[in-house]
Amino acid sequence: MPKSCPQCGLNYYPEPGFYYGAMFISYIVTAFYCLGFIGIALFLFHMSVNTAFVWLFVSLVIFYVWFYRTARSLWIHINVKYDKKAKAKAEAKENKNTNGT
Numbered sequence: 001m002p003k004s005c006p007q008c009g010l011n012y013y014p015e016p017g018f019y020y021g022a023m024f025i026s027y028i029v030t031a032f033y034c035l036g037f038i039g040i041a042l043f044l045f046h047m048s049v050n051t052a053f054v055w056l057f058v059s060l061v062i063f064y065v066w067f068y069r070t071a072r073s074l075w076i077h078i079n080v081k082y083d084k085k086a087k088a089k090a091e092a093k094e095n096k097n098t099n100g101t
Contacts, residue, residue, distance in 0.1 A: 001072070009087040010080065019072050021079075026071035030060070033067075 004011050034056060041052035083089075 001069075007087065008083065009090045012076070014080075018079075019075055022071040022075035025074050026067055029071060030067055033063075034060075 001012060003013065037056050037059065038052050041047045041055060042049070047055070
């Protein structure tokens with residue numbers, strides 16, 4: 001994950017432990033995914049419980065990174081308001097600091 005957004009300059013790491021809450025979002029999303037997957041496998045495809053859990057494990061290994069990044073993205077969208085002019089403000093502030101010293 002990059003340190004900041006290339007479009008608006010938003011710092012993706014505002015403080016240590018910022019993404020701690022994303023862990024809970026990831027847990028909730030993954031739990032509902034697992035329940036839905038097992039329910040569909042058992043009742044719609046009539047798989048055995050063991051087969052359904054094997055396929056669930058395989059799908060979780062494949063989609064692990066997607067769940068992780070989605071949870072982090074949701075967390076930062078909940079906590080940070082998007083500002084279209086943030087990059088221009090940050091550049092102006094940086095120019096002021098470099099020219100002022």
